[in-house]
Structure formats: structure tokens, C-alpha cells
Amino acid sequence: MSLTIEEASALFPWNDEKFRADPYPAYERARAIAPVHRTTENTYVVLNHADTTHNAKLPCMRIAEPPSFATVGEHPHPWTAFDNTVLSKDAPEHTRMRRLTNRWLTPKMIGTWARLTHDFTVEALGRLAPGEVVDAHFDLGVMPTHLTMCRILDMPVGDVEGMFWALWDAMLINATAPGEGIHARSLAGMNFMFAETERYVREKQTAEEPGNGLVDELLAAHGRGELTWREVLETTVLLYMSGGPNPAYLIGAGFKLFAERPDLMAEFREKPEIRDAFINELARLNPVELIITRFPNEDIEIQGVHIPAGSCIKYPIGAANRDPAIFENPNEFDHNRPPEASRNLTFGLGTHACAGQLLARAETSVILGLIAERYSSVELAGDPLEVRTDRLVAFDKLPVRLS
Amino acid sequence: MTVVHVLYGTESGNAEMVADDIAAAFGDQGYETVTAELTDVDVSDLAAMEIAVFVSSTYGEGGLPETAAPFHDALLTERPDLSGVRFAAFGLGDSIYETFNNAIETIRAALLELGAEQIGTTAKHDAASTTPATELADAWARELLTLMPA
Numbered sequence: 001m002s003l004t005i006e007e008a009s010a011l012f013p014w015n016d017e018k019f020r021a022d023p024y025p026a027y028e029r030a031r032a033i034a035p036v037h038r039t040t041e042n043t044y045v046v047l048n049h050a051d052t053t054h055n056a057k058l059p060c061m062r063i064a065e066p067p068s069f070a071t072v073g074e075h076p077h078p079w080t081a082f083d084n085t086v087l088s089k090d091a092p093e094h095t096r097m098r099r100l101t102n103r104w105l106t107p108k109m110i111g112t113w114a115r116l117t118h119d120f121t122v123e124a125l126g127r128l129a130p131g132e133v134v135d136a137h138f139d140l141g142v143m144p145t146h147l148t149m150c151r152i153l154d155m156p157v158g159d160v161e162g163m164f165w166a167l168w169d170a171m172l173i174n175a176t177a178p179g180e181g182i183h184a185r186s187l188a189g190m191n192f193m194f195a196e197t198e199r200y201v202r203e204k205q206t207a208e209e210p211g212n213g214l215v216d217e218l219l220a221a222h223g224r225g226e227l228t229w230r231e232v233l234e235t236t237v238l239l240y241m242s243g244g245p246n247p248a249y250l251i252g253a254g255f256k257l258f259a260e261r262p263d264l265m266a267e268f269r270e271k272p273e274i275r276d277a278f279i280n281e282l283a284r285l286n287p288v289e290l291i292i293t294r295f296p297n298e299d300i301e302i303q304g305v306h307i308p309a310g311s312c313i314k315y316p317i318g319a320a321n322r323d324p325a326i327f328e329n330p331n332e333f334d335h336n337r338p339p340e341a342s343r344n345l346t347f348g349l350g351t352h353a354c355a356g357q358l359l360a361r362a363e364t365s366v367i368l369g370l371i372a373e374r375y376s377s378v379e380l381a382g383d384p385l386e387v388r389t390d391r392l393v394a395f396d397k398l399p400v401r402l403s
Numbered sequence: 404m405t406v407v408h409v410l411y412g413t414e415s416g417n418a419e420m421v422a423d424d425i426a427a428a429f430g431d432q433g434y435e436t437v438t439a440e441l442t443d444v445d446v447s448d449l450a451a452m453e454i455a456v457f458v459s460s461t462y463g464e465g466g467l468p469e470t471a472a473p474f475h476d477a478l479l480t481e482r483p484d485l486s487g488v489r490f491a492a493f494g495l496g497d498s499i500y501e502t503f504n505n506a507i508e509t510i511r512a513a514l515l516e517l518g519a520e521q522i523g524t525t526a527k528h529d530a531a532s533t534t535p536a537t538e539l540a541d542a543w544a545r546e547l548l549t550l551m552p553a
Contacts, residue, residue, distance in 0.1 A: 053531075057499055059464065091463045099414070099469050106416020340533040350499070351463075 008037040012045060014176040014390040021388065023290075024331065027319035036305040042068075043312045044305065049323035051302050052292070052315045053343070057350025061294035062090050066310050078173050078186045081194060085234045086355070094351060100221070100235060101355055104152060104214050113148050114362040120144035121367050125374065131403065133381040136255040137395035138164075140371075141248030145363050149243020153236065154213020156200050160244065166192040167241050168387065168394060175389040176291075176314075197237045214239065239356075245394060246288050247360040250279075252395040253286035254368045257333065258378040259400065264333065269372035274335055275365045277342065281335040282364070284327075284344035287317040291391055292348060317345045375402040405552060407434050411458040412441040412471020412506070418495055421528070421540045422458045425493065428544035434551075441474035446481050452488055454522075454551070457510055460495040465502025467509060478513045486518035491547055493540065497530040504528075523547045 003011075011030040013019045019026055030037060031047040038044050046052055055061065065077075082088055086097045103109075121144045128134055138161070146160050169189030172182045201215060210216045215236050221227040258265040268278055292315040300307050307313065321344045322330035327337065347357035354360070371378065378400050385396040407429045411422035419440070426436040441459075449455065462468045467475055494507030504527040511525060526543040528536045 054499065057497075059500065095463050095466075102415050102469075106413070107420045108416060338533075339535070343533065350497075 003033065003037065005038055005040060008045075009039040011037060012039060012176075015179070020390055021386075023316070023318055023390070024322055027316060027322070028324075031319065031323075035303045038305070039314075042308075042310070043314065044302075044307050045314045045316065046302055047316070047319040047323070048303070049320040049326045049345075052320040052345060053349060055300065055302055055313075056292055056294055056315050056345075058296070058300070059091075060296045060298045060300065061313070061350075062297050063294060063352055064088050064090060065312075066295050066297075068310055069312065075183060075187075078170060078183070078190045081190050082234050082238060084228065084231045085238050086352070087238065091351065097231070097235065098351075098355065100218060100227075101214065101239065105355055105359060107358055110358045110362045113152060113359055114366050116151055117144050117148045117363045118366045118370065120147045121370050125370065125402075128402070131401060133399050133401050135397055136378075136400040137248055137252040137384075137398035140255070140367060141251035141395070141398075142244040144367060145247040145251070145360075146244035148359075148363060149239065152213060152243075153215045153239055154204070154211035155197075155215055155236070155240055156203075158196055158200065158240075163193060163196060163241060164245055164394075165189070166196075167245055168392075171392045172389060174391045176391070178389075193237055193241055194233065197240055198233055201233060201236055242356055246354075246356075247363050249288040249394055250283055250286060250360060250364045251367050252384070252398045254279075254282055254364060255371070255378055255398060255400055256380070256384055257282065258368070258371065259380045261333070262377060265372050265378065268368060272369070275369065276361070277337075278335040279361050279365050279368075280342055280344070281333055281337065283346040283361070284321045284342065285331075285333060287321060287344075287346040288393055289346075289348070289391070290318060290389075290393065291316050292345065315345070320345045371402065377403055379403065404433075404435055405453050407436045408452045408455045409436060409438045409458065410441055410444055410455055411438070412460070412468045412474065412510075413458075414460055414462050414468040414470075417536060418458045418460045418468065421493060421495065421536050422456075424537050424540040425456055425458065425544045428541055429548065432548055440470050442470045444474060446474065446477045446483055449485055449488060449519075450483050455488060455490045455519075456493065456547075457490060457507065457514070458493045458495075459506045459510055461497075461500075461502060461504055461506040465500070465505035467506045471506065471510065475510060475513060478517065482517060484518055485514060486520075488514075488519040489522050490514055490519050491523050492521065493526040493528070493543060495528045495530070495536060499531055522550050 027047055035048045035051060036044060036046050086094055089097055124139055150157055166189040169185050172178055173186035204211055205219055218232045222232045294313050296309055298309045324330050326341055347354040381401045382399040384398045387394050387396050409422045409426045411418045413419045422438050426438045429436050459471050460468045492507050492511050494504040496504035528539050
């Protein structure tokens, strides 16, 4: 069945509140019509898990937006602030930048970092009075993971809440169709993050004794002339800002699940051997970044649809993660899925897969493990509040009572 | 007793994990094992190793991972005589790329050229598969053990 661009576009009402809150039925309807849709002259949406996992990591899929997408006379995109990081680079520059952090995030190092997350969470729980309502998202999600990242980087804790919302504002511009005023708001968020981070990095740079974190390594490389100041700063902002917000959404989703499904909380407590698969299933159903965007630099074909070089391809993570061709009862939480039916795209894929995903998974496992072991129940003490665009989701508030 | 050297080159630490798994499998069978990253291995020490297990990922468009490249360069420049060295090879890669598991092939070719003898088959883990690298490493190491001198 062939749809016009207008008809295909109507299948994905990116700015509709209802769609944003629950895009899965819309993805299913669109998939029933066709697995690939052309939604603007040069934009395509790919819905199947197999098509996404195969195509999104092809070497021809570039991450940088080609110049043809820029509008003449428009202000530069606020995210050009990260042009000197892995976010915007393709190989071989991507390889060079990624190598700055690889050694800090190996499977072995993650064990050390996860022990820190454990200790920070124990401290936070120790401060709670019995029956006290706590914001599970901020106090038990953002804080312990941010503190862990601060130790990896050897950075000060800073204005955690201010930085969290600055990042949120900065991300608003990445919505498919950001509204009026978003450019300025996004830019303000970006400037705040960079100013805060730069202040701390400058302080480190002039400190009498160098620290022992990742940022100190970047600064040393800068001192040797191997990294530009922008590369140091942008990479630091990127890491400093990713420590808390992204894992916190996964952790928050875990608290919600524990509240709704005490049986699953009990199973998590009693069977440590299922925890990795459990966290993986939690990630499958609760992606925080919602769309992978790529620009092929050569013509390709997906499911018979010819896609010219330079087009924009959107791969909605939620569509792939709930593709019924791979996941039986895709909307149900089932951590017993076989390995071939549990691979999801929540942490991206290929070269640009999330560098911190092992850390995020380990932190989530540690925090939920502590909750399941120390408490018999998690109770929601108010409606969880989420903020969403079609590109990103975060908890605003997640009040819970632990008993 | 034969000492098994497990030598790895890695980018993101996965080859290091596999090296640990292989060393553990040999350790369980009573072998003494030494695990080292290729950046810490002097090519002139290779000739004295009876059994060396090489583990390497492939990076980018078929390249050697960061910690294997200097070792490979040194092999080609110093060209030590490796006759008498027996080695095994385990690669990690992603079959989506045409250069799937190219790095372990690069290392293998250099070792063979310098006179080393390969035992067992080259393992090639595929990140696009559903088998965890740890599982394949364990099964492969067990197979390798059957080919080891008693």
C-alpha cells in the first residue's frame, strides 16, 4: 500500500500529547500499513526491529546532519556545541574521541563504579525517616548516579537540579517539530551547562595538585597538545551531564514497576541471577531517548523503499523495541524472554551505541537491588509526573514511600 | 607445567573480559595462566611462550584495536623468530561489517608469517548474534583444552 507524504506524516503526530505519552499503538497502526514510511520530502521512518538493527548501524549511516538540512539565515543549531564530541563525529574522528573514554568504562571498571553507586544509595536511604516520602527519581535515581559520574570524572557535584533541567531544555530543540521559543530556551540550557562545567574545569586546571579523574586525563592530553580546549570541554560536559538523567529514567521505571508489581520486586530480591535480564527488559520497555536519527551518505533500500543519500531516517526506538515479530506480547514485562528475543535498542546500536550503557545497567541493578533487599514494598505516594517530547522522556517527580 | 599466556587487544574492554574467561577455563584445568594486554607485551618475549592465546576485537573499518596496534607494528618491524610458539586466536567483531573480525586475522597472519603454529580453530564472536562472548569463549577454550599437551 502506498501512502502520500501527507498521509504517512499523519501517522506520526510527533507533537501530539497523547501520541507522546503512548506512541506504541500509533507505531503498530503504521507498521500494519508498511514497515517504512516517507513522512516528508527527505525524511523516512523505519518501524521494524530487523530493519532497524540491520540498517541503522551500516557504515553509510552518518550521525551528522548534512548541510542540506540547514536553513539559510537560521541561527546555528544549539547542539553544534557538541560538534567536537562523539555525538557529532563519524569515523575516523569518532574513533579518536571515543578512545578518550573507553578505558574508563570497561566491563571491569564498571564493577568499581557500581560499588560507589551502592555506597551513595546506602547513604541516601540512611537519611530517610521511616514512612518518609522520597522522590525516587531525583533522590535515588539522579543523585547516586550523578555522584558516581562525578567520581569517575573527578568533578565537583555542582548544581545538580539546575543542570538536569538545563539539559532537558537543551534537548527540547531535538524534537521533530520544536515549537516557537524553543530555540532560545534550548540555547539558554546549553549555555548554562557549558558555563557551569567550564568553571569547574578551569578550577581543576589551575589547582595545585591534579585530580585523578577522567577530566584530569583530558586536561593532561590538552597540556600535551593532543586535545583542543573545545574537545576537553565538550567531552566533559557530555559525560558530566549524562551521568544522572539517563540512568535515572531507567531507575525510576524500576521503582514504578516495583510499585505496580510486588511479585516482580520479590523475584528481583530472591533471584539475583535474573537481574541482568530484568534490567534489560526494563530498558526495552522504557527507552529514554526515543528516536535514533541517521543520514545515509549513499542510496540505500529498506523493504523495497528507495532512500536517497542525504535523507534523514528516523528509527523510533519504541517501535523496534515492541515489534511483535521479535517480541511475543511486546507490551508485557517478561524478563524470561530468550536472548534472541530480548535485544533492544534502548542504548542505541553500532558505533554510536551508548558508551555508558554498562554503567547505567549496573547502577540500575545496584539501586533496585538495594531497594528490593531492604524493603518489602514500594508504594507510589502520588502520580508519577513525566515530561516528554517525541525525542526524549524524563521523570519530573516520582514520589514513593518505602516500607 | 605449561604456562598459558592470554594476550588481548581491546577497545571497550570486551576482549579483556573474554581473555579473563579463557584464562579461567584453563585455570580450572590446572594450567598456570598469565593474562596481559598487548600494550604490555614485548614482542621479544613471545619466542619464550609455549602457548599464547590471542584475543582481539576489530575496530572501525577492520582496524586493530588501540591496544593491539603497537604490538602488531612491533611484530612487523622486529620480526622475531616464532618457530616453536604455538598460539590460538579468538576474535570479536560484528558481521554487519564487511571487515568482520579482520583484526584477529591481521594478527594471525603476522604470527604465522613469523613461524608460529596455530592450534585449534580461530573463534569469531559476532556481536550481531545472540550468543554472549563469554559463552563462546568458554566453549571454545574447552575445545582448545582437548588439543593441549597432557
